[in-house]
Amino acid sequence: MFAKKTNELMPEAAKPVKEALVKQFGNPFALTQFEGLPTKFGDVEGTVKTVEASGADQPLIRFQATGLADSYDKLQGLPLEWTSGKGQGHISRIKEYNFETGTIAVEKSAEIDPQPGDTFKVECVRLQFGRDLYNRHCMHCHGMSGEGTGPTSRYLNPPPRDFRLGIYKYTSTKSTSKAQEADLERTVKEGIAGTYMPSFKLLTEDEVSAIVNYVIWLSIRGETEKKLDDELFLDYSQEVYDERTSEEGGETREEVLEELKEFMELDFPDTLEFATDSVSEAWEEANEEDALVIPKMPRVPDTPESRERGRKLYLSQKTKCASCHGPQGRGNGTATQDFWTNPATNEKYKNRGLHDIWGNQLPPRDLHRGIYRGGRRPIDTYRRLAAGIKGTPMPAFGGSLSDEELWDLVNYVMSLPYDGNR
């Protein structure tokens, strides 16, 4: 459930990180809402109809509720907030819920004393719905917390995406932006040709959007965790701790713990707030209109001249397309023969060729195959060229090439699969 990096922190540092994550996001069985996230948690409202008499020794209060009839049928485990009556403002967790009879059971406490007519709302319904669908359709590849290592993942190449970096390859947004909801919905519905991501077109619109909502939520959780880890890793990983307390390091355990305690008290709350805020904001901004990549001019007519101009650009030093995709677009450029440096660790990769940000070896696409992972519309190819492919070495040419040049390139690239033997 937690990232490898979190578990590599010294236990005293890992504990507050885990606690903070559980507090902010809950766990897969009991999701938690916290305010300010761009994902939809979804609330449904209900009213207490009758309260069952409960003996003093019974730990639960049972009551019948109305207003939940058309809502999601698995409310168990979700938080229930009292919006009127004696318990107003208090939150109970639903221990049992019977969809047929509308009976809810919550834990007994001094403040919670539901009376007929009291109103409440159940939170997180939307997220829970998305989670159920995700667990049914996505989890066996993408994993419980979106880490991309579900039970089937080991058989797949390319491997399923690790959502926790919050990076998605095929988007309609600028290179610095996150994915739009619509982008992820399209991926779910259309699948990714040439990979094991199948199309889920038979799901309803509502189901797809619920899944995407949950996937974004998983991304935000993962990104938040990563930010916290990054903050602590340099000083408080188990490795650093061992070094600091070794003979050369000269610090005692107490000194390190004292420093950590101070950090936790003074800086950690801000770090946490900053981490979640910045991540949420980025996701929110991606859905705004100016995050989109929109061409300034319509597609240049797909003529032999345009393709020829595109071919020259493709081979030019300006774009260096050929260095990865090869002079004939076979995906065998010289870059595939070099040993590259991992930007994250500054170490050389073990294997030759290009790698993506998730650490997988990534052959440049053979442009003759006619398989378009990000969609086969001209606009899709345009966007791949203009904004690059996120998380991969495919760069964004939106700044360096004019729209006309981009469209020429699109025309050339899209003509390759039909171009005889060249």
Next chain:
Amino acid sequence: MGKGWCLFFLFWPIAAVVSCAMAPWIGWSFPYDNAQAASNLGIRIDGLFYLILIVTAIVFVGTQAAIVYALWRGANNREERADCVHGNHKLELVWSIIPGVILLFLAIYQMNIWADFRIKKFYPEVAVKAPIAEVTARQFEWRFRYPAIGKKLQQKPQPDDLHSVNELHVPFGKPVMIQLRSDDVQHSFFLPALRIKQDALPGLQIPVWFEANKPGTYDLVCAELCGWGHYKMKAHVIVQPEEEYQEYLKTLTEQQFYDGLGKIAATENGSESEATEK
């Protein structure tokens, strides 16, 4: 215990006949409407099924009745002893020739249907002339390639081909043919409602034709255990009037050549919410 066994063997033919008779009402009968196939060929195939069902039912009920009779007689008769019989030439002939004749009859009787279903020479000419689409099965989805409007499907992909996934649209009112392929392993193109089933094999292109007798949305599933995602491999075949079909192709063309500018048709197939892109 003798009478117990009589009842036991009496129970099964009765249960079988009753459950067969009840099947359409409790949803245990054929897919789609619980009775009738959604294609004329399917109705003929159902006819074959019923014929075989009747033949086997008669044999089954008959043999059960014989068992019950024999047991009943044995259970009520303490004086007569059973004989041990070593072969009866006449009897052997009877129970070899009768099933043989029945099987031969079925084999000859179904030949027309088989030919119409599987032999390309007998396919409806209109379908063979212009295959509607190429259907590629792959783990775990169905991909479709239509020729551009007004053009014919080519063996190799063309730049103006139209592509879609998990949603095959076909025109109503005429037999249609698809070219079936597989990208990876064996799959099976199965339209339960139309009683169409054809394996897809990697490296082969197999023509399959069908004609629905009612417009509607039919399930297309994979009937070959093709891997862990087999259950996901489900698509819709949408049979619609010719005009709607042409309209669909037009929308698909618009989508396919969409360059990010201009108004995208509102019926974008729900495949993208481009409302923000004006």
